Amino acid sequence: MIGNALRTNHVGFTVDDLDRPIAMFAELFGYTLTSRGGRNARGVARLTGVADADILVAHLHHPDLIGIELIAYHRPEDRGRIGGRPCDTGYTHLTFDVRDIEALVAEAAAHGLVPVGEIVGRRGAGARVVYLRDPDGINIELIEPGDAAP
Numbered sequence: 001m002i003g004n005a006l007r008t009n010h011v012g013f014t015v016d017d018l019d020r021p022i023a024m025f026a027e028l029f030g031y032t033l034t035s036r037g038g039r040n041a042r043g044v045a046r047l048t049g050v051a052d053a054d055i056l057v058a059h060l061h062h063p064d065l066i067g068i069e070l071i072a073y074h075r076p077e078d079r080g081r082i083g084g085r086p087c088d089t090g091y092t093h094l095t096f097d098v099r100d101i102e103a104l105v106a107e108a109a110a111h112g113l114v115p116v117g118e119i120v121g122r123r124g125a126g127a128r129v130v131y132l133r134d135p136d137g138i139n140i141e142l143i144e145p146g147d148a149a150p
Contacts, residue, residue: 010059010067011094015136018058018072024111024134025068028104029096031060052076065096082137086116093131093139101128101144108132113140121146 015021018036025031036058044053054075060068073079084091098104101119113132116139121128126146133139 008066010069012069012071013136013138014071014073015138016072018056018070020112021070021134021136021138022058022060024108024113025060028108028111028113029062029065031062031065031068033058034061035059050076066094084137086131086139091139093141095141095143098142098144101130101142104142105130105132108140 013021022033022036026033037056039055039057041052041054044055045051050073052075053073056072056074058070060070082090086093105113105115105119112135114134116131116133119128119130121144123144128144128146130142131139132142
């Protein structure tokens with residue numbers, strides 16, 4: 001062990017509503033819902049520094065991938081929305097290695113994921129890559145490894 005970190009636990013995303021992203025991660029990447037519910041408003045405010053926070057949280061599990069936490073804030077009323085381009089500081093994305101990038105991009109469209117750019121690379125000539133963004137601003141990178149990949 002280097003430092004005090006033991007392992008990664010989860011990556012969290014703030015979303016407008018839990019249902020669509022739960023279905024997206026389940027149907028596209030094989031995650032299962034392990035918990036869904038509210039949290040103590042006072043504890044959330046102390047943790048996040050957001051007064052009057054009212055949230056629902058869902059945890060998703062996959063035996064071979066990082067855990068996903070989805071958080072839907074119902075308060076405060078003045079919450080905002082983060083946008084951004086891949087070149088903007090603070091932009092984040094979650095990356096999955098995939099088998100058939102075109103098929104997954106087509107399937108992802110049903111969940112509101114749209115390409116940010118285009119699929120880059122050629123089949124058989126190294127990796128092929130694309131960035132997708134969903135309606136909540138979750139950025140997903142798909143990589144189809146090239147022939148030399150394990």
